[in-house]
Amino acid sequence: MTVIVLSGPIGAGKSSLTGILSKYLGTKPFYESVDDNPVLPLFYADPKKYAFLLQVYFLNTRFHSIKDALTEDNNVLDRSIYEDALFFQMNADIGRATSEEVDTYYELLHNMMNELERMPKKNPDLLVHINVSYDTMIKRIKKRGRPYEQLSYDSTLEDYYKRLLRYYKPWYENYDYSPKMEIDGDKLDFMANPADRQVVLNQITDKLKEMGKLPEDWKKPTDIQIEA
Ligand SMILES: Nc1ncnc2c1ncn2[C@@H]1O[C@H](COP(=O)(O)OP(=O)(O)OP(=O)(O)O)[C@@H](O)[C@H]1O
Numbered sequence: 210m211t212v213i214v215l216s217g218p219i220g221a222g223k224s225s226l227t228g229i230l231s232k233y234l235g236t237k238p239f240y241e242s243v244d245d246n247p248v249l250p251l252f253y254a255d256p257k258k259y260a261f262l263l264q265v266y267f268l269n270t271r272f273h274s275i276k277d278a279l280t281e282d283n284n285v286l287d288r289s290i291y292e293d294a295l296f297f298q299m300n301a302d303i304g305r306a307t308s309e310e311v312d313t314y315y316e317l318l319h320n321m322m323n324e325l326e327r328m329p330k331k332n333p334d335l336l337v338h339i340n341v342s343y344d345t346m347i348k349r350i351k352k353r354g355r356p357y358e359q360l361s362y363d364s365t366l367e368d369y370y371k372r373l374l375r376y377y378k379p380w381y382e383n384y385d386y387s388p389k390m391e392i393d394g395d396k397l398d399f400m401a402n403p404a405d406r407q408v409v410l411n412q413i414t415d416k417l418k419e420m421g422k423l424p425e426d427w428k429k430p431t432d433i434q435i436e437a
């Protein structure tokens with residue numbers, strides 16, 4: 210059983226790489242709840258009012274996915290539960306949560322993480338972190354086109370996104386729930402460039418091989434279909 214989680218800031222390419230990697234490895238993808246998330250547009254319209262609700266919503270959906278992923282064989286998860294606190298802490302630091310909400314959130318997170326301790330598998334096998342610069346992040350957010358994430362929607366988003374990148378650096382450095390590796394999301398266009406895509410896939414499968422975690426029956430596919 211091999212469980213891989215992807216991490217990285219907004220628009221880094223986690224969902225895209227989750228799709229590519231799960232096809233390449235022949236495993237099941239688990240996606241973060243975004244287009245079906247009723248709280249996300251509310252949060253971007255009024256962050257102070259909805260930061261706590263959004264966090265509880267994400268924590269709940271992530272907990273569902275992680276429970277399924279850690280009991281089934283061979284999965285790839287788009288964003289880890291370990292990034293949840295990063296987002297909430299950042300929102301709390303900029304005054305979008307009361308101290309009661311902060312305390313309640315951390316208690317709930319702690320409680321849920323304790324539940325994971327009882328799972329047959331507690332942690333992922335590998336964290337794949339996609340590094341991107343601010344410019345790349347904004348380019349991808351524009352390309353994807355969710356209206357409420359655009360800088361034109363809210364002038365404070367530039368600061369929010371830059372701050373998020375600053376929070377990610379120490380988060381990745383301190384992450385120690387599993388082995389980890391970084392992908393250069395600025396240089397490697399794994400969506401449009403097949404050679405770059407193969408570089409990324411080789412980096413990940415080399416790491417899995419080195420760890421003895423490449424599924425035994427895995428055969429390198431000759432071609433995989435990518436949805437743009
Ligand atoms: N390496 C890449 N090169 C070029 N385009 C990319 C790359 N990765 C992602 N994209 C494009 O950038 C956009 C955002 O990618 P994606 O939705 O996968 O990001 P994400 O990390 O899952 O974002 P979020 O955190 O918001 O869910 C998409 O339009 C995707 O096609």
Ligand SMILES: Nc1nc(=O)c2ncn([C@H]3C[C@H](O)[C@@H](CO)O3)c2[nH]1
Nearest residue numbers: 219241243263264267293296297358
């Ligand atoms: N506030 C907040 N907390 C989270 O845990 C969290 N996880 C993701 N997101 C936002 C970022 C993208 O807009 C969009 C897709 O990743 O959802 C979050 N926002």
